Every structure is written in structure tokens, then in C-alpha cells.
Amino acid sequence: MSLMLPSESPSARSLVGVADDLFAALRGESAALPRATSVVLVLIDGLGAIGLRAHAGHARALTAGMGKKDVAVSVFPSTTAAALTSTLTGAWPGEHGLVGYRVLDRSRDVLVNQLTGWEAEGVDPATWQSMPTVFERARAEDRPAFAVGVAAYESSGFTRATLRGAEFVAAGTPAERVETAFDLAERHPGSLVYCYLPEADKAGHRHGVASLAWVSALEEIDRALSRTAPSGVGVLVTSDHGMVDVPAHRQVVLEAEHLHGVHAIGGEPRMLHVYLDPGVDVAQASARWSEDLAGLADVGTREDAIAAGLFGPTVTEAAASRIGDLLVVARGNGAVYDGTAADQRGRGMVGQHGGLTPEERQVPLLRFGAFAR
Template identity: 65%
Template sequence: MPLMLPSGPESTRSIAGVAHQLLAALRDGTADLPPVRSAVLVVVDGLGAIPLRAHAGHARTLSSLMAKKDIAGSVFPTTTASALTSLLTGVAPGAHGMVGYRVLHRATDALVNQLTDWEQAGVDPLTWQAAPTVFEQASASGHPVFAVGMPKFASTGFTRAILRGAQYRPARSAAERVELAWELADAHDGALVYCYLPEADKAGHKHGIDSAEWVTALEDIDSALSRRVPDGVGVLVTADHGMIDVPRHRQLVLDAAGGWHDGIRHIGGEPRMLHVYTEPDADQPRILERWRRDLDGLADVVSRVEAVDAGLFGPLVTDAARERIGDILVVARSNRALYDGDAEDQRGRDMVGQHGGLTLEEWRVPFIRMGAFAR
């Protein structure tokens, strides 16, 4: 049976709608956001709503502002390349084409890491991700537009794919980035300012979301966001996705010795959501049946057609996006992860916190209003 996105009373708001809401707030406002002088979008990479609530004592500013219904749903897959692009374009992955962490570039028959491989893969960010960004739309309407992030991200391919239209302003620490974002919003009436905080995601991947390191990152972010917001400036704090801890004994290694590479040309995606690409002459229905049988109870296995028909990648899937989606998709259940045992780089097996799947921990993110947006 095809997978379905999580649903429920708190899941009707999507991160894919945030971009247009912020633009509307610079004009007449929306049901969620009143009109403001300037708007700031703060994205805390990897901060799920459930882990935030579980560690509320370490995030007193954010938790005090977060009501029960202050929740948004991420997109599928729940990974940065897909979800952050949806946040900043207002469309689902099927429309913007960033359908996973590592996907197949069929022209070169090679996997492309959509966060880091742009230059070496010879991929043009302007055509690979062709959907207009919120920054391009805001700039075309005459709004000053800024993106505040870490210095090392200033000129990457991923930045050019999702932040085009914004003036990039680097700052090193979370506190410095928040301070700069507030200053820009205050100094430029009508401004749209994006502020990216990746510290929690980094700590979670390395140590897990229940670790002292993750808690310290959360405390630092919360402290940075406790700074007074300038008058008339609305701030929205959200995330691209959440995270779940995967202990080593919950990993499953898919290697050639176990027959997992029979008829398989590439295994992409990430450990919580694999894009599996079959050989051109492979018996795809047989492979799909075998993977479903052998992963029963461990992962959900669907074909590309089933995933697209179920709307997992959104209501529209472009031809370019369809080409990048795996012939078979494998979504890990519970807190499991699946690894390509024959991949050259096995460093990913050291990751504790992971995402990409469809648990509520990965899918539900905060939607917190601050400053002139606060209720």
C-alpha cells in the first residue's frame, strides 16, 4: 500500500506555505500573520516540535511562545535539500525538483549530493532548481531582501539554488546571525530577512537529540532568540525538518553479499529514505516484491509510480523531478536506518540523529511567532 504523509488536527499547515505567508505579511497580512513593517524568517535546521517540547526547560524563550497548535508539517522526504527548498520557494519537492539528499543525474549516470556536489557534478543551480524563490518574488515587488548565514555557505551551489534574489550577509555564531537579522529588518522598512541556524542539526547528527551537545546547541539558539525584536518587525521561527536518534543496533546494512545489489545500479537518498535505481534491464516488479518481503516490518517499500500517485512529492511532479526519483523508495520505520554496505564512504554510519522518513519526530516542526507576529 502506498505511503501517506502524517495527518491530524495539527498537520494542516505546511512549511511550503511559509514563504507566501511572509510576503503577504509585508502587505496586508494573513490569518496566521498580521501585517508588519519588516519580516524575519528564522530557520533552525533539524529542530522538530517534539524534541523541542521534550527539552522545553532548555529553550525557555521558544517554549514560552509555542502554543499547542504552533506546528507545521515538513515535506517528503524530511531532508534539508528538499524541505529547505520548499520553505523558500513555496512549492513541494515534486515541483522544485530537489527530491532527496542524493539523487540520480541521469545525463551523467551519477548520484548528486544536492547539498555539496553542484560544482563537481557539473550541475547548474539555476536550472536544476528552477522554481522562483521567495527572495526573487519579494525583490521583484520592491522589498529589500537579505539572507543571513554562515560564511562558508555564502557562495555554494545550494545557496545559489535556494537563496537567489537575496543579498547574503555572513556571520559566524548563532547570536551574531540573529543580531544581524534584527538589525537588517529594523534598518530597512519592508525588508524580508532570512536567518539560518544549523547548529542543532549538526549537534544532533553527531551526538543525538538527547545528548548534552544537542542541548547546549539548543540553549545557545534559544539565548540568541531571546534578544528583543525591534518594533514593527515580525519574526517567524520554524524548521525544515525534525530528527530522530538511530542507535547502532538499529542499522541495517544492504550489501552485495546479501543480494541487495542484484539488479540495482545506484542506491541514493539517505539512510532513513533510500532512492533505489534499478538496472535498465532489471525485473523491477520482482525486485520490488523481494525488497518488500525482506524489509517487512523494517521499512515501507513503494515504487516511484505509487509514491507519485500518492502525492508524496506534492500535487505536481515535473518531468525533471520524476527522473530524479528512485525506481523504488525505501522509507525506514520507527528509528531504523538502512545503509548501502558497498558505498565507498561509510562515515554516515557514525550519525546518531537522522531524518528523511515519516515519523512525527521528523515531520512536525515549530511555527513560532515573535515580535510583531506574536499573539
Template identity: 65%
Template sequence: MPLMLPSALDSPRNITGVAPHLLAALRGESDELARARSVVLVVVDGLGAIPLRAHAGHARTLSSAMAKKDVGGAVFPTTTAAALTSLLTGAAPGVHGLVGYRVRHPEQDVLVNQLTDWDRIDPLTWQAAPTVFEQATAAGNAAFVIGFAGHARSGFTRATLRGGEFHPAGSPPDRIALAYELADANDGAIVYCYLPEVDKAGHKHGVDSPEWVAALEDIDAALSQRVPDGVGVLVTADHGMVDVPPHRQLVLDAAGGWHDGIRHIGGEPRMMHVYTEPDIDQGALLARWRRDLEGFADVVSRTEAIDAGLFGPLVSDAARGRIGDLMAIARSNVALYDGAAEDQRGRGMVGQHGALTPEEWRVPFIKLGAFRR
């Protein structure tokens, strides 16, 4: 069965367009967003458009503002490191280079976690695309970032949020209130507000859990605050999520021959980057993985993934070197685990993402304030 790509892959309605449209809205030059005297980008990590609509009664502010057309596509893989970086640079993963959750460092031949292992990599060179904040300040506009205090000096922040003035805040209402305050006080500013609570609840309890619904209700209540006059607010997400029950978890262990010819297994359970030994017959290995994972995952080579445009229309040499020789992209609600991995904590996650299902791929584009027509 051939790999089914989302139709949004070729659509201009994609999270890579968010940063350019926000900057254009400040100049009155966006064909997507109305002119605004300042703009706020609210990213609700993990909030897919499909789960949001399924729980519309628990998100009255968001659902009442969300028209049928207010959806778009994420990027591949549908994981935070790749997608947040695309949101905040306007570049696809093939350009900014964060092509997965855990990827191989080509020079060091080790796996690096794109959210936490920044002691091994330089944020300024590993992710070299200019951020929306750098673009804004270069044009003479103020740029602000609202998040948790513990994130202020992280490597991921320096890679994806550089150029923005960081302001810590605790609860979702406090973060939203501060974002609106900064936007109101600084004409021409772009303000970014990050809300990870829905994603955390989904990973731990699942998308249909009472905990996930409660997190959604809290976010929705925070966004019911009055938007200052002339301020445009765009609410979106980096990706959605699917629930994976225990019986849909496949463990790839040595007893099953899964590590034969394999040097590293990176990525995450719904989108594995598989790095082979240099002398292996990759064609034979690809055929075996396809056969053994038939019905559970689509297995593609690096060349096939790049040629299909999965990582965007352009792929830099740096990004190419980080992409797996093979990729196993989970179908339906399947998760694939490396049985040899030292850290098996991920097997306790209920909600997961990384693959190409509509639940993971489609995200909301909700307009509030000056953007709401």
C-alpha cells in the same frame, strides 16, 4: 502493512506555506501572520516540534512563545536539501526538483549530492522555482540572507537563496542580532537567518545528548534578544530528527543480494532512492524488497509515491526523472546503509532524518515580535 502517511501531508499548515505568508504579511494580507513592517525567517535546522517540547525547560524563550497549535508539517523527504528549498520557494519537492539528499542525474547517470555536488549541475536550471527573495525583490522589497561566510557562493546557495543579499555572521547571537538590525533598518524587507547548530549536534551526538541540549540553549538564548518594533519573526525548522542506535542499523550488502538488479542507491539512510537496471523486473524486485524489509521500512515504487502525493500534488518531468524507481522509507528508528557505498561516514551518525515519523515530520511555527499575538 500499508504506508502510513502523516495527516499534515494534506494540511495547509506546511512549510511550503511559509514564504507566501511572509510576503503576504508585508502587505497585511496573510490569514496566518499579522501585518509587519518587515519580516525575519529564522530556520533552526533539525529542530522538530516534538523534541523541542520534550526539552522545553532548556528553551524558555521558544517554549513560552509556542502555543499548542504552533506546529506544522515538513515535506518529503524530511531532509535539508528538499525541505529548505521548499521553505525558501513555497514549492513542494515535486516542483522545485530537489527530491532527496543524493539523487540520480538522469542525463549523466551518476548520483549527485544536492548539498555539495553543484559542479555537476546548474543551480539556475536544476532548481528553477523562484525563491522568496526573488519574489520579494520583484515586488520592490529588500531581501537579505544571514549565514556563514563559506556558504555565500556555494551552488546550494545559488539554487535556493538567489535574490537575497548575503551577509555573513558567526555565532547564533551575532546572526540573530544582524537579522534584526537589517529588518529594523529596511522597512518592507524579508530577512532569512539560518541556524544549523542543533542539526549538527543531533547528527553527531543524538537528540537527547548534552551537546544537543547545549546547542538548543544557545539558540534559545540568541532568540531572547529584543525584536525591533513592528518586525515580525517566524521561527521554524526544515525537519526534525530521530536517534538511531547501532543495533537498528541495517547494512544492505552484496552478500545479501541487495545489489542484484540495482544500478544506484541514493537518498540517505532513512529514505533511500533505489535506481534499478533498465532490464530488471521491477515488480519482482519491489516484492522482494518489501518482503525482506518488512517491519523495518516501507518500500514503494515511484508511481506509488507520486500517486500518494509524497512529493506534493504536482511532480514535474524533471523531478520525476530524479526520483528512485523504488524508495525504502525507514520506520521507527531504523537506518538503512548501502554496504557498497564508498563513503561510509554516515554510519557514525546518531541523529538522522528523511522519513515520515512525527519526530521528523512535525516542525514548530513560533511567532515572535509583531507576529506574536
């Protein structure tokens, strides 16, 4: 079975275009956004547009005036490593090369966790992700560039891959991060300021979307963003992906008999990268996996995915080498697990993402401050 993107409006905005919109607004050249003296990009990790609308009563500041067109489409896979990097480089996963949560570095035969495994797995952020970041682009235009986030992330490999060129400023609560971002934008005219809020994503993974913990995180974020932006500062609020809750009865567990000819499994349970042993016939393996997972997941080859444009219009040689021989995209609210893996902690996650559902791929794109309609 071939993998195909769901139908979307030709006018749907992609996260990949957010960076260009912000620079154009700073220059007064944007057709989408008014001119701004400085810009703040707030990224709420894990907040889908559908989930936000369903809980509008808990997010009155965020949803006030939110219209049908105030959405963007995330990339594939709909996961943080791929989508955040696309937002912060303006490049598709097929260009920047972060094509999943965990991918195989074929040159060293090592699975690389692209969020937390850079140091442990010996990956150089500057060469693994070589596309210029929005912060490097800002510095090239002599614009101040800042990234406001959680202190624990300041020196991570993923930060060095995606926030290069930014002055990192740590702040504690969501309210403190937003306040810091607004203050930086006001004090540094012409600046680009990024503000990262991961609380909803963490609560969703652990407890599920619409859990009390997730709603509490959403309310805290909403309170933080209820403050008025400084005069002239344009604020754009978006996300990298949404989530679906995966109940226990929708977990598909692959045992050893299903994994014949498989060298390694990467990705994540909503979107697996399956790397085959040398010599295994890819077409036959794809047909077998499609039959085994009929009605549960869609299965396609790397060539299927590239031809369908899932990773963007251009796929570099480096990015292609990291894509699995097979891709397995769970349907509905299911997830597919490697039952032979030593670490089964992932099966405890409730909220998950990575797939092609609207809940995962549609994200809010909200305008405040000088950008407000």
C-alpha cells in the same frame, strides 16, 4: 507495499505555505499573521517540534507560550535539501526538483549530492532548481531581501539554488546572526530577511538528539532568540525537519546479495532512492525488497509515491526523473545502509532524518515580534 503519508489534521500548516504567509503579512493581507513593517524568517535546522517540547526547560524563550497549534508539517523526504528549498520557494519537492539528499542525474548517470555536490558534480543551480525564490519574489516587489548565514555557505551551489535574489550577509555565532537579521529588518522597512541557524542539526547528527552537545546548541540558539525584535518587525521561527536517534542495533546493512539488479542508491539511510538496472521488473523488485525488509522499512515504487502525493500535488518531468525506481522508508528509529559502498562514514551518524515519523516531520512554527499573539 505502497507508501502512504501518515494521517494529519486537515488544518495542519505546511512549510510550503510559509513564504506566502510572510508576503501577505508585509502587505497586510494575511489571515494567519498580523501586518509587519519587515519580516524575519529564522530557520533552525534540525529542530523538530517534538524534540523542542521535550527539552522546553533548555529553550524557555522559544517555548514560552508555545501552543499545540504552533507547528507546521515538513515535506517528504524530511531532509534539508528538500525542505529548505520548499520553505524558500513556496514549492513542493515535486516542483522544485530537490527530491532527496542524493539523487541520480539520469542524463549523465551521476549521483548528485544536493547539499554539497553541485560544483564537483557539474550541476547548474539555476537550471536544476528553476523555481523563483522568496528573495527573487521580494525583489520583484521592490522589497529589500537578505540572507544571514555562515560565511562558508555564501558561495555554495545550494546557496545559489535557494538564496537567489538575496544579499548574503555573513555572521559568526547564532546571537550575531539574529542580531544582524533584526538590524537589517529595522533599517530596511518592507524587507524580507532570512536567518539560518545550523548548530542543532550538526550536533544532532554527530552526537544525537538530547545529547549534551545537542542541548548545548539548543540553549545557545534559545539565548540568541531571547532578544526583543525591533518594533514593527514580525519574526517567524521554524525548522526544516526534526530527527530521530538511530542506535547501532537498528542499522540495517544491505550486502551484495540484496542489491541484485540495483544500478545506484541515493537518498539517505532513513529514505533511500533505489535506482534499478535497465530491464529490471520494478514490481518484482519492489516485492523482493518488501519481503527482505519486512517490519524494518516500507518499500514502494516511484509511481506509488507520486500517486500518494508524497512529493506534492504536482511532479514535474525533471523531478520525476530524479526519484528512485523504488523508495525505501525506514520504520521507527531504524536506518538502511548500502554495505557495499566505499564510504561508510554515514553509519557513524547518530541523529538522522528523511522519513515519515512525527519526530521528523513536525516542526515548530513560532511567532515573535509583531507576529506575537
